[in-house]
Amino acid sequence: MRVQENDRQCCGCTACANICPKNAIVITQDAKGFYYPEIDEELCIGCNLCKKVCDFTKFEPIKNKAITSYAVRHRNLDEVRTSRSGAFFSAVANYVIERGGVCYGAILSDDLRVEHREAKTIEMCVRFKGSKYVQSYIPQNLFTEAGEYLKSGRTVLFSGTGCQVHGLLSYLEMKRISMDSLITIDFICHGVPSPGVWSHYKDEIERRANSKLISVNFRDKNKFGWVAHQETYYFTNGNQESNSNWADVFYQHCMFRESCYNCPYTTPYRNSDFTIGDYWGYEKVIDGYRDNEGLSFVIAQNDKARLLLAELDTQLEIQQTELEKSMQPQLCNPVYKGIEYNRFWKEYTKKADSAIKVFFFPGIIRRIYLAGLKRIKPCVKRFLRVLHR
Ligand SMILES: Cc1cc2nc3c(=O)[nH]c(=O)nc-3n(C[C@H](O)[C@H](O)[C@H](O)COP(=O)(O)OP(=O)(O)OC[C@H]3O[C@@H](n4cnc5c(N)ncnc54)[C@H](O)[C@@H]3O)c2cc1C
Ligand code: SF4
Ligand code: SF4
Ligand code: SF4
Structure with a gap:
């Protein structure tokens, strides 16, 4: 049993696991690759401290303080x-x-x-x-x-x-x-983004480069400047490679x-x-x-x-x-769900490796489709905000 049954109500902060007097909470990874606290019912004494400590469902901003x-x-x-x-x-x-x-x-x-x-x-x-x-x-x-x-x-x-x-x-x-x-x-x-998706993506990068990754700069401002969003990957064979594969899917708002x-x-x-x-x-x-x-x-x-x-x-x-x-x-607002959110997770939870190839290394037809989506992005954004409210 989860501390918060609804995924929307758990950010994975681990406050509940720290407060539990019986060490009855373990952090497990779900099918999407995110961490969630699970209660071991054999150890739990029902004190409810885990639910009381959970700020995510209770936080109210104090809007009249001086910031x-x-x-x-x-x-x-x-x-x-x-x-x-x-x-x-x-x-x-x-x-x-x-x-x-x-x-x-x-x-x-x-x-x-x-x-x-x-x-x-x-x-x-x-x-x-x-x-x-x-x-x-x-x-x-x-x-x-x-x-x-x-x-x-x-x-x-x-x-x-x-x-x-x-x-x-x-x-x-x-x-x-x-x-x-x-x-x-x-x-x-x-x-x-999901740690599980990152792990599968990393494996695919290594497979394509035929070398192990030793480091990643998720937003390489030395090469591309502060405003740009491009990653640089460093491999054990001495090669390095820059692209925006991870950043592109980040901004598609599917993998949060x-x-x-x-x-x-x-x-x-x-x-x-x-x-x-x-x-x-x-x-x-x-x-x-x-x-x-x-x-x-x-x-x-x-x-x-x-x-x-x-x-x-x-x-x-x-x-x-x-x-x-x-x-x-x-x-001002939580991020909106991307248009391909459902498809992304359906494919990832069915067959992670092939989903990684489709979404992070798009072929020509998908690239044309994504370019089209980008052009209508402001309208799609407004529509999705209303739809998922
Ligand atoms: C996932 C993510 C989303 C962000 N989104 C925005 C945004 O929408 N708008 C915006 O203005 N800024 C955003 N930021 C924040 C911004 O990119 C910088 O992290 C921040 O301005 C700090 O910059 P710095 O130069 O002071 O320090 P840096 O030294 O670059 O900051 C590093 C700090 O960030 C923390 N950090 C790095 N990655 C993570 C992580 N995955 N989880 C928790 N802590 C982390 C480190 O612990 C360290 O304290 C985001 C950062 C992250 C990690
Ligand atoms: S304290 Fe709440 S939000 Fe944080 S991990 Fe536990 S259940 Fe999730
Ligand atoms: S948007 Fe950031 S602060 Fe909000 S739940 Fe997600 S990780 Fe936490
Ligand atoms: S109810 Fe109490 S004992 Fe049970 S998991 Fe929560 S904090 Fe731990």
């Missing part, structure tokens, strides 16, 4: 070039590590899985840099360990999707653990977790300290930065965040901006 927005870029251009946006995350991580704290973020592991890890050195934090467009797996006891660090008085930085951060906050609140030395950063989130189409965190008002993203539309609010290197959009959610931002002034260029003119669709 402020900024355009931010690291003063060190090397940091900007090795980060996704303007390297805001990197400045906060360095601040925490210098004070003996612990950072949590998503890495690409040696076997190319995306998962959350802890880091206690700046060298370890380097692996957090860059957006990985796959849902990050949170090890089952990670929130518990973060809580122990907080109890011992260490500063803790946790960064992740809105649902992961809110899961941690809900867990700590229920455990009555002080959050005074906790800093949280969530990001504006388009949705997260079911909860992403029902996401309550599509608002600028969050319970995290900072909400960050790419500063799309920055030209409307500030001058400069037209160099395609990358610029962070940062929302300070509270006074604690504003004080920290002031302290980071030596590392970061910071300009306050108008929030109303900086809104993105992902701060």
Whole structure:
């Protein structure tokens, strides 16, 4: 039995598994390749803590609190070039590590899985840099360990999707653990693709290249600039290859977790300290930065965040901006389901390998069809939003 029976109501944050006093919850992968918490009914005592801790079904944004927005870029251009946006995350991580704290973020592991890890050195934090467009797996006891660090008085930085951060906050609140030395950063989130699909896709890339993958840059801004979305794959035989196969299906909105189409965190008002993203539309609010290197959009959610931002002034260029003119669709509505959503999952759950070939390596007829779809995309988008509401 699942903690939340309806897929739309579970983001996979693992707060329930961390809170369970009987360790009765295990995280399992479903047919679409996403992680869900399953209750072992032999161990369960029916205390209901798992349901109480679940923020995803209860979150209500506090719309009357004072939030402020900024355009931010690291003063060190090397940091900007090795980060996704303007390297805001990197400045906060360095601040925490210098004070003996612990950072949590998503890495690409040696076997190319995306998962959350802890880091206690700046060298370890380097692996957090860059957006990985796959849902990050949170090890089952990670929130518990973060809580122990907080109890011992260490500063803790946790960064992740809105649902992961809110899961941690809900867990700590229920455990009555002080959050005074906790800093949280969530990001504006388009949705997260399935780890299972990523794994099958990776196998196909390796088969075609006849070589093992050693690394991936999910959005290679050094080669293509900040605005473009192209991946670069690095192989053990020394070859590298760039394309937008993964990004193209990402924007077709087929392979996201079911909860992403029902996401309550599509608002600028969050319970995290900072909400960050790419500063799309920055030209409307500030001058400069037209160099395609990358610029962070940062929302300070509270006074604690504003004080920290002031302290980071030596590392970061910071300009306050108008929030109303900086809104993105992902701060207003959950992502809509793509026109091929049902077909994608039907084919993937029937025969994953052939679905990967059809969707990620389209032949000429499919490419013509996709080009046609792109032309009518604004109308399709409006139609699908209404249809799936
Ligand atoms: C799946 C996904 C969708 C996104 N959608 C949008 C969007 O629609 N609009 C927008 O403006 N910005 C979006 N972003 C955020 C943006 O791309 C940058 O991650 C953010 O601006 C941070 O940039 P940075 O330069 O400060 O730091 P970087 O150093 O590049 O940021 C890395 C941080 O992101 C975290 N991270 C990376 N991948 C993941 C992951 N899969 N799961 C959890 N945490 C992860 C790392 O832990 C680290 O803390 C998205 C990011 C991801 C991963
Ligand atoms: S706490 Fe998180 S993982 Fe558990 S049911 Fe709720 S959303 Fe899913
Ligand atoms: S009801 Fe209590 S014991 Fe049972 S799975 Fe939930 S938290 Fe664990
Ligand atoms: S879109 Fe929402 S539910 Fe999906 S990963 Fe992002 S924050 Fe979580």
